Each structure stands twice: as structure tokens, then as C-alpha cells.
Amino acid sequence: MNELDPAVMSVLRTVADDPVAYVAQWKAESGRLAIASFPMNFPAEIVHAAGALPVIVQDDPTPITEGRSLLAEFYCGYTRSVADQAALGRLDVFDAFVVADHCVQLLGAVDVIRWARPDKPLHFAQFTSAMDDPWTKSRVTGRIEECAREVEAALGVSVTPEALAASIRTFNENRRRLRELYDRRRSGRARITASDMQTLVKSSMVMDVREHTALLDRLLAQLDPSAEPPGDLVRLHLSGHFCHGPRPELLDLIEESGALVVDDDLYTGFRYISTDVPESGDPLTALSDWYLERNRAAPCPTRVSAEIDWDTYLIDSIERSRSDGVVVLMAKFCEPHMLYYPELRKALDAHDIPLLLLETEHEGVPAETVRTRMETFVERIRRRPAAVSL
Numbered sequence: 001m002n003e004l005d006p007a008v009m010s011v012l013r014t015v016a017d018d019p020v021a022y023v024a025q026w027k028a029e030s031g032r033l034a035i036a037s038f039p040m041n042f043p044a045e046i047v048h049a050a051g052a053l054p055v056i057v058q059d060d061p062t063p064i065t066e067g068r069s070l071l072a073e074f075y076c077g078y079t080r081s082v083a084d085q086a087a088l089g090r091l092d093v094f095d096a097f098v099v100a101d102h103c104v105q106l107l108g109a110v111d112v113i114r115w116a117r118p119d120k121p122l123h124f125a126q127f128t129s130a131m132d133d134p135w136t137k138s139r140v141t142g143r144i145e146e147c148a149r150e151v152e153a154a155l156g157v158s159v160t161p162e163a164l165a166a167s168i169r170t171f172n173e174n175r176r177r178l179r180e181l182y183d184r185r186r187s188g189r190a191r192i193t194a195s196d197m198q199t200l201v202k203s204s205m206v207m208d209v210r211e212h213t214a215l216l217d218r219l220l221a222q223l224d225p226s227a228e229p230p231g232d233l234v235r236l237h238l239s240g241h242f243c244h245g246p247r248p249e250l251l252d253l254i255e256e257s258g259a260l261v262v263d264d265d266l267y268t269g270f271r272y273i274s275t276d277v278p279e280s281g282d283p284l285t286a287l288s289d290w291y292l293e294r295n296r297a298a299p300c301p302t303r304v305s306a307e308i309d310w311d312t313y314l315i316d317s318i319e320r321s322r323s324d325g326v327v328v329l330m331a332k333f334c335e336p337h338m339l340y341y342p343e344l345r346k347a348l349d350a351h352d353i354p355l356l357l358l359e360t361e362h363e364g365v366p367a368e369t370v371r372t373r374m375e376t377f378v379e380r381i382r383r384r385p386a387a388v389s390l
């Protein structure tokens with residue numbers, strides 16, 4: 001087993017821990033603009049093709065102050081944090097905001113930005129959430145085209161098909177490298193902790209994509225392809241947690257309990273990098289293909305499809321990664337996740353797959369409670385008769 005290059009990880013962690021500082025520095029050095037987007041559907045390639053820095057706004061772990069009076073307590077932590085950051089001026093480094101709708105709570109947070117910073121361009125795009133209808137693809141292509149026009153208007157540039165095609169290739173290269181790291185972790189050819197994996201993906205949501213890819217190349221070049229996986233740890237799949245990453249300290253607690261995270265479908269994880277955009281044909285149509293395809297690659301309960309479901313995907317993933325169990329991480333008050341969870345639980349129970357639900361809160365991690373629950377879960381898996389192991 002090998003570790004990731006500490007020097008590279010330190011650079012990526014600095015970006016992941018303080019995205020706004022990175023954006024401010026990038027703007028000062030490049031003389032270019034930055035556009036903020038929100039999870040989970042906006043195609044960053046459009047902003048990149050327009051010459052600006054695309055950045056996904058991250059959860060800020062500091063306590064929520066101003067945001068308390070702007071959104072109700074029953075909004076998820078991410079949306080309350082976004083409202084707080086907007087009200088406190090922490091998002092002022094961005095020159096415009098773009099959002100592709102997926103959740104009513106996110107719309108509330110975006111409304112706060114509109115109210116707090118009325119002079120900033122803000123484009124809201126509604127991507128059709130019914131994925132199976134014959135008109136879905138053309139409608140989404142139309143919405144993506146509108147996004148491109150709005151970004152052009154905000155920046156005073158035009159996005160050519162050639163520039164967009166080049167940006168698509170650039171982002172695909174980055175996603176491929178991240179998926180290579182996922183493959184190596186799954187197969188045991190690399191030791192990548194859950195919190196390091198989060199750093200890798202989170203920094204990719206913020207950093208200049210070429211700069212990020214170059215750092216991933218350095219990491220990949222130093223990994224030993226013949227490293228052996230440890231055989232004594234319980235292999236786990238982490239599932240859920242939309243829109244923002246769970247706290248790194250929670251991920252560390254999970255792995256300190258005798259478990260090894262080998263795969264995930266977290267948004268700040270595999271869900272974000274699951275799917276490449278087709279590199280041939282009209283690039284705007286390719287982005288709508290990507291939107292539809294990624295719901296097959298990692299189904300999302302905020303999208304509606306009769307053809308595919310998250311539980312089948314999860315069971316297949318668990319088999320592929322030879323995971324011994326699943327830890328579902330659910331952000332408190334995340335309605336789409338709460339509504340889908342019973343379905344997921346029923347399917348995992350039917351397949352005799354051990355499952356632990358951990359609810360997360362913006363206000364912090366109850367370390368001792370999590371530790372006890374995780375250790376009990378790991379012990380429960382260890383004591384399972386060999387005949388029923390996955």
C-alpha cells in the first residue's frame with residue numbers, strides 16, 4: 001500500500017479548505033473573472049470555455065451567524081451556509097452566479113444571494129428532472145444553450161463551439177485521472193483515505209482544471225502499481241451526502257473504527273466525476289447527453305427515472321468493490337435523500353447487506369457517538385457467518 005505525495009496533497013488541501021482565498025489569488029494572477037455555480041448539475045465546461053474560473057460553492061464549516069435569520073432552521077446545513085456566506089460577503093470574490101435547479105432548498109439559498117447582492121448577475125436554469133420523456137434531451141439542450149448565453153452576457157465574451165469542445169476534453173481528462181484513483185483504491189492498488197479522496201474531488205471543484213490535472217499526474221506517477229491491499233480491515237462503501245462533502249473528521253472516525261473505505265457515491269466523490277462528456281458532435285448537445293448519462297452512471301434521487309434506480313446501482317457497486325457494508329451519510333433535512341432512504345434500506349436489507357445510517361449536521365460531528373456506532377457496526381460485520389459475507 002502506498003501513500004499519496006504529501007507535498008501535492010498539501011497544495012490540494014489548502015485549496016479545498018479555503019476556496020475563496022484560492023479564487024482571489026487566481027483572479028489577481030490571471031486578471032480573469034470567476035463564476036460560482038452550485039451543486040449538482042451545472043456544467044463547468046461552459047464557464048471554462050468563456051475564459052473564467054468555474055467554482056462550485058462549498059460548505060463553509062464556520063458557525064452560521066447572519067444566515068440564521070435568512071433561512072429557516074429546517075433548511076439543510078449547506079443551504080444555510082451558502083446564505084450565510086452570501087450575507088457576510090464571503091462570496092463577493094465571484095463575478096456572477098449560475099445554478100441548475102435540483103432542490104427547493106437550494107433555490108432558497110440562491111434567493112438569498114439575489115437579495116444580498118442584487119447587482120451581481122445570477123442565472124437560474126431549470127433542467128428537466130423527468131429523465132425518460134422523449135422531449136427531455138431537447139429541452140435540456142435548450143436550457144444549456146441559455147446558460148451559455150447568460151455566461152457570455154455576464155463576461156462580455158462569446159463561447160465558440162471550438163472553445164467549448166476544448167473545455168470538454170480538458171474536464172474529461174481531469175475526471176479520468178480522478179476515476180483512475182478511484183479504480184486504484186477499489187482494487188487495493190492505492191491507499192487513499194476517505195478524507196484524502198474528498199480533498200482530491202473538492203479541490204477539482206475549485207481549482208483551475210489544468211493546474212489540478214497536472215497535480216493529479218504527479219500523484220499517479222508516484223503510486224506503486226504492485227502495492228498489496230490490507231486484508232484485515234472491513235471494506236465499506238460510503239453513500240449519499242449530496243451537494244457538499246461530509247466533514248473530514250467524520251470520514252477519519254469511520255476509518256479509525258477498523259474500516260477501509262473502498263468506494264463511494266458521494267457528491268463530493270464519485271458522483272461528481274462519474275461521467276465524461278461526449279467529445280464528438282455538437283458540444284451543447286454533448287453536455288445534455290452528459291446530464292442524462294450521469295444519472296445512469298450514478299443515479300440521483302433528485303432526478304426521476306423509471307428505467308434506473310439508485311438501489312440497484314448501489315448493490316452493483318458494492319459487489320464490484322467487494323464492500324462488506326454501506327455507511328449512508330445523510331445531511332440533516334436533506335429532503336430528497338430522506339424520501340429515498342427507506343427504498344434504499346429495503347433493497348439493502350433484502351440483499352443482506354449491512355447498513356449504518358449516520359446523519360450529519362453543519363454544527364459539527366458528535367465524535368464519541370459516531371465512534372461507538374461505527375465500532376459496533378464494524379464488529380457486527382466481522383461476526384457475520386462467512387457463508388453470508390458478500
Ligand code: SF4
Pocket residue numbers: 076077078079103104105106242243244302331333334335336337
Ligand atoms: S439536495 Fe439536500 S443537501 Fe442539496 S440543497 Fe437540497 S436539501 Fe440541501
